[in-house]
Amino acid sequence: MTMDSPASTFNPNKRLKEEFVSNLKGASMMELFLLITTLSMLLFLRSVYSSTKKGPNSAEALSKKDDVIKAVVCKKNMGSYLAAATLDVLCIVFPAILCVTILADWTYINAVVMTLLVVFFILPRRSGFSVSQEEGARSLRTNISAYRVAMNFLTCVCILAVDFKIFPRRYAKTETYDGHWSRFVYCGKCIGFTTSTWNCKNVHVGEYGVHWNFFFTLAAVAILTSMINLPPSYCGILGWFILVVYEVSLLLGLNEYLISNERGHDIISQNKEGIFSIFGYWGMYLVCVQLGNYLFFGKPGDAVLRTNNWARIRVWIICLLFWLLTVFLDWHVERVSRRMCNLAYVTIVLAMNLQVFAVLTLADYVPGYKVAALIEFFDRNLLVSFLLANVLTGMVNLSMDTLSASPFVALAILVGYAYILSIAAAVAHFYGIRLKFW
Template structure:
């Protein structure tokens, strides 16, 4: 008996030694209220314009005589030196400014907007070969727009999940506790929408069987359990109010995918079904479900322990279905393998939908229920759709600028989206277990973030150069 108690005590002590400041780190990201929707709008604008500036600078794979990449050959005929040079330019033009905006330049967000707009205007003005914005883009340009949008969302998420653990990262950008809006609140929902816009359903491919669908979803379930086991084994900090005690983001993605498979409807009706789901879920929240989800009381059963993650599935499912309908409406035609929408048409629809969802967000937030990522209510869903469409609406008008193709880094992340996210999570965990993030200086924190971003971008970029793909389905 004494041996058993001694063993348990030593085991607890061993786990504590992995992450001695766990509770302090959990408190550091708790009870936050976020920032204003205007600041979110401006931040999304800034980060989107940085992608455009990188496009206008040029020097992509087709520059300086480097041959076009053949995806079937490792390296595609390009030299490794060219790969490193282009990745370095991408890193300096996109990753470095992203990190600066999230940290030391956070207090000058509005001035930064003016600066990047002037820079973009100058680059466009002095581009003597620049065509009119009214020029039509083809299928490739639409694909590049979607790539830029998805990768910019992924990069902000990857950088934020580590930056949030440092004091240099403004608390108003961290995830909110109950109600409110913040930059990091956009991450989970944006991942869902980004998948929905280019999903098989949005492209009109509805021939996947239930067994094949479940097989393709199984990696997400495995990753969810892997995250649960790994975080528990090293005593890693977990914000219980986000999803619950055992739930995590991968379980949410898997649940949304399974529900979509079971109730499989044509893309034309996904928006209607998603809207009904959200309206019904919002009605339940207003009838008292919101108080239950926001309360700190938890029973011992698995359902009560993970109430936030389980109930928010309905919000994310509705969000996904509406995202499928938007992807079908804006980008895809009836052909399952090609984009038949003209770029001008897609651009107009993206802008109109962006304005609609921003207006809807304000109305829902004021008159129905304040925005809550934790519950994934209607206001939050509308905010996610508005901010994602905003990125697309900003990027799309510049797809005809000469040399303005997706950068090497964007292409690399796009081809290995899930692998990039997994690598970012592993690196974030390694840094947190190796460094006391709460006590390092601002300069040290910035240096760590730059090294982390450099390693992440170059590993993903070189893996793409070598033709490495991590595909589960």
């Protein structure tokens, strides 16, 4: 009996799944850019739809219905919560799943269509409308929540979708150079199918080594950050210094060591990618802290100003600069590599995240902007929702052979899975449940 017999008996398709998610090349930067744009605009269109409808739900009638709306909220009708979650699943989640599965080959066309729709919604209603400072402050907080929920929910969808053939392999995570769209940030990343089970070579070497899990990286970043006590405005200086030094080390030969298949018996050699990439992720985190402070906060006297046009314009400018920097680094310095978390990977992660937020800020130009109900539901329990998604993903993988599922069955499972997550979030919100683990 071979070493992998027990595992093979428990999961006969284990090796097929490992091969299914291994040796992937990723998508192009242009496709990533357009796909992110499309998915962001889906949420944007759903959020502004209620403000642009004619009749009693139009923007002009919202102010007249404040008392009625407050009364409905106080009544807390479970049916209305479930109906709102169902509607958002149909208008946001279902189209998003289609875009990353059966409509993936139409990404360029999808992006053009969505852009035209956004222009159609904004331009006719932009004339004579300006965002007040009070509305701008509320809008920025709303956009931040929408961004966080969007990243979390897309991650939840992808950790299951990646196990089906309906999900294009170019969108799944790669093990060397990365064109993987769904891993925007490590706090809301697509983990996909990972394993440390036995195979014919004794152990499966994952993307970060033999024993390493990405949660070890998160813990290391948290520990290193807690050891310093820098103001947010200085975190960026330290972060860029770490990233530059780390990138220079990679170019001087560290990158060849990290991507080589040779491993010693010591713990560092066996988990070299995971250990050394900590510097890249730590630098990224520090830069994000400084960027967030610069874009959304600042001096107390400027707090209101930085919640509307100030932040919106700079988000778009910085997003464009990071995309240009990514192209330059990828072409002339070193290819984007998630496995090493090099400088090009950091800049593309920042560019994609800022792109999502930038698209969401366009909703400020639509009168009567109203956030989607699904955003409010998930915003209360993001971590719990992510943990539930992982549990459901495990249940699906243990109960069926995802590789043999037909496109229709795969699509039905993904939509049902997303609907269960949405209903769970709606029920938790209805009962005022908010679970935290810190």
